[in-house]
Amino acid sequence: MPPGRGSSISSLVSRSRLTTTELSRARALKRSYRDLINRGGSGLIFVFLAGSKETIAARLAAHHGHFMRSSMLDSQFADLEEPAADEPAIRVDIGLPAAEIAEQVIEDLGLAGRA
Numbered sequence: 001m002p003p004g005r006g007s008s009i010s011s012l013v014s015r016s017r018l019t020t021t022e023l024s025r026a027r028a029l030k031r032s033y034r035d036l037i038n039r040g041g042s043g044l045i046f047v048f049l050a051g052s053k054e055t056i057a058a059r060l061a062a063h064h065g066h067f068m069r070s071s072m073l074d075s076q077f078a079d080l081e082e083p084a085a086d087e088p089a090i091r092v093d094i095g096l097p098a099a100e101i102a103e104q105v106i107e108d109l110g111l112a113g114r115a
Contacts, residue, residue: 029079034087041088047105048083051094 028034028046038044057073083089090108092101106112 029076029081031081031084031087034083034089038088044088045109046083046087046089047109048089048091049094049101050082050091053077055095 026033026037028037034046038046053073060073083091090105092104092108094101096104
């Protein structure tokens, strides 16, 4: 695990004793990270925001002040292990408008109509 990743993932794991629907974000690029976060099959579902390197590079270039430099993108894609069929994950194309992405996530998670 890269330096610093263990502590942030451990923090997420310690907070993930969910009794209600909760949204959290993590850059869990590798299956081993996702397995650690979801140890014991806690019912957690990962939302994999899928996009091409070109799409993400364009968004990074337009997003000033973000901690992630565009020079880091190649290493992120090199480390990326897309969720496998046996992992609790849904895949969402980031090429869609933000409202459609949100609607798809809400529908796929079975949260439509819940307040």
